[in-house]
Structure formats: C-alpha cells, structure tokens
Amino acid sequence: MAHIYVYSPSGAVRDRAAFRRGVKRLQAMGHEVEIDADALASFERFAGDDAIRLAAIGRAAASGADVALTTRGGYGISRLLPKLPYKALQRAVGKGTRFVGISDFTALQLALLAKTGTPTWAGPALCEGFGAADSGDRADGHGGASSGEPDDIMLACFDDMVSGIGEGTGWRLPKADRDLLAKRRDGHLAHGAMLWGGNLAMVTSLLGTPWWPEVEGGVLFLEDVGEHPYRIERMLLQLHYAGVLARQKAVVLGQFTEYKLGPHDKGFSLAKVIERLRGELKKVPVLTALPFGHLPTKVLLPVGRKVDLLVEEGDAMLLWGHAH
Numbered sequence: 001m002a003h004i005y006v007y008s009p010s011g012a013v014r015d016r017a018a019f020r021r022g023v024k025r026l027q028a029m030g031h032e033v034e035i036d037a038d039a040l041a042s043f044e045r046f047a048g049d050d051a052i053r054l055a056a057i058g059r060a061a062a063s064g065a066d067v068a069l070t071t072r073g074g075y076g077i078s079r080l081l082p083k084l085p086y087k088a089l090q091r092a093v094g095k096g097t098r099f100v101g102i103s104d105f106t107a108l109q110l111a112l113l114a115k116t117g118t119p120t121w122a123g124p125a126l127c128e129g130f131g132a133a134d135s136g137d138r139a140d141g142h143g144g145a146s147s148g149e150p151d152d153i154m155l156a157c158f159d160d161m162v163s164g165i166g167e168g169t170g171w172r173l174p175k176a177d178r179d180l181l182a183k184r185r186d187g188h189l190a191h192g193a194m195l196w197g198g199n200l201a202m203v204t205s206l207l208g209t210p211w212w213p214e215v216e217g218g219v220l221f222l223e224d225v226g227e228h229p230y231r232i233e234r235m236l237l238q239l240h241y242a243g244v245l246a247r248q249k250a251v252v253l254g255q256f257t258e259y260k261l262g263p264h265d266k267g268f269s270l271a272k273v274i275e276r277l278r279g280e281l282k283k284v285p286v287l288t289a290l291p292f293g294h295l296p297t298k299v300l301l302p303v304g305r306k307v308d309l310l311v312e313e314g315d316a317m318l319l320w321g322h323a324h
Contacts, residue, residue, distance in 0.1 A: 001029065001030040001031045001032075001162060002031050002032070002065075002066040002067055002162045003031070003032045003034065003063075003064070003065045003066045003067070004026055004031050004032065004033050004034070004065060004066065004067045004068075004069055005034045005036065005059075005060050005063040005065035005067070005068045005069065005097075006022075006023065006033060006034065006035050006036060006039055006069050006070075006071060006126055007036035007038075007039055007056045007057065007059065007060045007068065007069075007070065007071070008036065008038065008039045008040070008041065008047030008048070008053065008056060008070065008071040008072070009047070009053050009056060009057050009060075009070055009076065009077055009080070009101075009104075009105070009108065010046070010047060010053075010070065010072065010073055010074045010075060010076040010077055010103075010104040010105065011045060011046060011047060011072055011073060011074020011075060011076060011104070012040075012041070012042040012043070012045060012046055012047045012048075012074070013039070013040055013042075013047065013071050013072060013127060015127055015131070016040070017131075017133070018126075018127040018128070018131030018132070018133060019039075019040070019071060019126065019127055019131055020131070021130070021131040021132075021133060022071075022126040022127055022129070022130035022131030023035065023126070023130075023131075025130045025131070025150060026126075026130055029155075029159075031162075034063065034065065036056050036059055036060065037056075037059075038052050038053075038055070038056050039056070039071055045074065045075065045076075046074075046075075046076045047071070047076070050076075050079050050080060050083075053076060053080060054080055054083055054084070054085075057080070057084065057085060057089075057108075058085050058088060060092075060097075060099075061085055061088040061089050061091070061092040061097070062088065062092070063092075063097070064095070064097070065097055066096065066097065066098065066162065067097070067098050067099075067100055067161075067162060068092070068097055068098070068099045068100065069100050069101070069125070069126055070100070070101035070102075070105050070125045070126065071125060071126045071127055072103075072125045072126070072127045072128060073101070073102055073103025073104040073105060073125060073199075074103070074104055075104055076104060077104050077105065077107040077108050078104075078107050078202075078205060080108075081107065081111050081209075081211050084108065084111060084112070086111075086112060086115045086116055087116070089112055089116075089118060090112070090116040090118045093118045093119065093120070094118075098120070098121050098161060098162075099120040099121065100120070100121040100122075100123045100124070100161075100300070101120075101121075101122070101123070101125055102122060102123060102124065102125055102128075102198070102199070102294070102298075103125070103198075103199050103202070103225070103294065104199070104202060105122075105125075105198075106122070106197075106198030106199040106202035106203060107202045107205070107206065107211070108120075109122065109198060109303045109304075110196065110198065110202075110203065110206055110211065110212070110213050110303075111206070111211035112304075113196065113213045113303065113304045114206075114210070114211050114212055114213040114214070115211070117304065118304065119302055119303060119304035119305050120302075120303050120304065121161060121300050121301065121302055121303065122197075122198050122221075122292065122300065122301040122302075122303050123154075123157070123158065123161070123298065123299075123300035123301070124150075124154055124158065124298060124300075128294070129150060129151075129154060129158075129296075129298075130150050132148065132149060132150050132151070132296060133148055150296070151296040151297045151298070153291065153297050153298075153299070154296065154297060154298050154299075154300075157169065157298075157299045157300040158300060160300075161300050166300070166320075167319060167320065167321055168307075168317060168318050168319035168320055168321075169291075169299040169300075169301070169317070169318050170315055170316060170317040170318070171289055171290060171291050171299075171315070171316055172289070172314060172315055172316075173287060173288070173289060173311065173314050173315065173316050174288055174289050176288075177287055177288055177289070177316075178314045180278070180285075181285065181287075181311050184285070184311075187310055187311040187312050188308070188309075188310050189249060189250045189285055189309040189310065189311060190217075190219050190249035190250050190307065190308060190309040191308050192306045192307075192308070193217055193218050193219045193248075193249045193250075193306065193307060193308075193309065194215050194217075194218040194219070194304065194305070194306055194307075195218065195219050195221065195301060195302060195303060195304070195305055195306075195307040195318065195320070196213060196215050196218050196219070196220060196221075196303055196304060197220045197221040197222050197252075197303070198221070198222070198223070198303065199222075199223060199224055199225075200222045200223065200224040200227070200232065200235050200236070200256075201224055201227065201235065203222065203235075203239070204235040204238055204239060207238065207239065207242055207244070208242075215247075215248070216247050217247065217248065217249050218247075218248050218249065219248065219249055219250050219251075219252060219307055219309050219318070220244075220245070220248045220250070220251050220252070221251075221252040221253075221254060221290060221292065221301065222236075222251070222252070222253055222254060223253070223254035223255050223256060223290075223292055223293035223294070224256050224257075224293070224294075225256075225257050225258050225293065225294035226257075226258045226259060227256065227259060228259050228260075228261075229256075229259065229261070229265075229268065229269055229270040229272070229273045230268065230273075232256055232270065232273055233273040233276065233277075236273070236277055237280075240277070240280055240281070245277075245280075245281055245284060246281060246283070246284060248284055249284070249309070250284060250285045250286070250287060250309050251277075251281065251284060251285070251286045251287070252286075252287045252288075252290050252309070252316075252318075253274065253286065253287065253288045253289075253290060254290040254291070254292035254293040255290070255291070255292065255293030255294065255295050256270055256293065257293060257294050257295055258294065274286065274288060287309075287311075287316055290316075301318070302320050305320050306320065307319060307320045308320075
C-alpha cells in the first residue's frame with residue numbers, strides 16, 4: 001500500500017509495547033514500515049537530544065516515503081524551530097510525502113506553513129493511534145483510553161489520505177450549535193478558506209514569533225488535552241485579544257479531554273468558555289464537536305489546504321477535494 005517512515009521528533013516513546021503494536025498493525029494493513037534509527041532514543045524527556053531529533057526530521061524528509069508518521073507527541077519541537085530543515089521538508093511534500101502528526105507536532109506544521117506555505121496532515125501518531133491498547137500511550141497524559149484496537153473511523157480516514165481519495169469530513173453538530181446557526185440564512189460558512197490550527201497550547205505558543213502563520217479568512221481548528229477550562233479560556237482570549245480569531249471565517253473546536261473540574265469551579269465549565277467565546281466573536285461562527293483531538297476517534301485534516309465549510313440540516317462538513 002504505502003511506504004511509511006516512523007520517527008520521533010518530540011517526546012521519548014515510553015510505551016514500547018504500543019510502538020510494537022503500531023508497527024505490526026500498519027504492516028498488517030499492507031504498508032511497508034521503515035523505522036528511523038533513533039525512533040526509540042531517549043534523553044531526559046525527549047526522543048534524543050535536539051541534534052538527534054533534528055537529524056531524525058531530516059531523515060524523514062529524505063526518506064522518499066509516502067507518509068512520515070510521528071511516534072507520539074509530548075514536547076520538544078519548540079526547541080528545534082530555528083533549525084528545522086524547512087526547504088527539505090517543503091521538497092519532500094512536493095515529491096509526495098505526507099507528514100502526519102498531532103499535539104506537539106502542531107509547532108512544526110504551523111512553522112512550516114509560515115515559512116514555506118507547505119501543507120501537512122493533522123492526524124494520529126503511531127503509539128496512540130495504531131498502537132492503541134487499553135492503557136494507551138499515556139505518557140504526559142497523551143494517548144487516552146481505547147477499546148484495545150485502533151479506531152475504525154481513524155483507520156478509514158488514514159486509508160483515504162494514503163490513497164488520495166479523501167475529499168472531506170463531516171460531523172453532527174450539538175443542538176446548541178444548530179440553534180445558533182439556524183439564524184444564519186447561508187449554510188456556506190467558508191469557501192476556499194485555509195484550514196489551519198491544531199493543539200491550542202502549541203498554536204498559542206507561536207503567537208508573536210517568526211513561526212506564526214498570518215492566516216486571514218481561514219478556518220481555525222483547535223483541540224487540547226489535560227488543560228482545565230480556565231486555561232483553555234485564557235489561551236482563547238489571548239488569540240482573541242491579539243486579533244487572530246476575528247480575522248477567521250470560522251473557529252472549529254475539536255475535543256478537549258482529560259481535565260477535571262473541582263468544587264471551587266462553582267459551575268464554571270468548558271460550555272461556559274464556549275459561550276463566552278461566542279459572545280466575544282459575534283460575527284465569527286464557533287462550531288464544536290469536531291472529531292479530532294487526543295482520543296481514539298479522530299479524522300485527518302489537511303493543515304494549510306483550502307477548504308469549504310458548510311452546515312446542512314445540523315451536519316457540518318469540511319470539504320477539501322483531492323488534497324495530498
């Protein structure tokens with residue numbers, strides 16, 4: 001099927017069993033899996049020191065693979081931003097390599113978009129996606145629980161990406177979203193708008209840096225893990241106060257998982273955060289429930305591609321045609 005290059009640009013792989021399961025499952029799907037020499041390297045909390053991980057990214061770019069797949073997220077790419085091989089990554093994408101990752105990988109995706117306009121894919125990592133088990137790869141709170149098998153929707157979306165037939169994704173909107181959008185006559189919320197975003201903490205961390213993509217009239221999608229709603233609100237407000245959110249055609253919120261409310265919250269919740277955000281962004285629709293984030297069921301999204309965003313009879317659709 002496809003040549004998949006597995007490498008580790010961020011956190012060290014702590015769950016070796018998940019790593020082995022992920023490789024075996026990709027192979028069972030008919031893919032040729034090439035494992036980077038330092039995929040299991042470890043230095044402090046990282047998959048090798050900065051030089052080792054930079055070299056791994058360079059090898060992924062030079063691999064000629066159909067897909068370059070990260071092992072996991074965590075943290076580490078922020079350290080590498082000044083030295084990333086942007087031109088090599090751009091050339092690799094131009095030759096057909098699809099770079100796929102989630103979480104910390106957002107930093108590389110948006111930096112590459114800012115520097116070269118090159119698209120990548122937001123999607124599963126090897127351990128938490130294809131190596132799923134009851135425990136998951138829970139290092140740093142990444143991975144989450146699962147049923148013990150890779151999610152069928154995620155697998156179908158990955159197959160669509162690999163085969164080049166994926167043209168979009170859709171999901172059912174919650175009632176609150178449907179009620180708000182019912183007031184809009186036109187269900188076509190965005191046409192030919194750049195899809196961008198990813199992990200909220202990583203997106204926010206790039207604001208004001210040379211690796212921030214200045215996207216006007218885009219569709220911004222966001223997710224996060226292990227962040228209390230007050231921290232989610234704080235990051236969203238930072239993006240809002242910087243003028244980022246008001247310049248988008250729409251903001252699409254994915255899954256915000258693995259946090260715990262306390263008695264002192266006294267009714268404060270993620271729903272209240274979203275309500276406040278909508279109050280601030282009166283002219284920019286805010287959609288929720290995108291099936292993407294740190295959970296087994298996730299779609300694959302082309303970061304840096306032009307998309308249409310439609311709402312019809314309570315269903316939202318992101319359409320991008322033959323992105324690759």
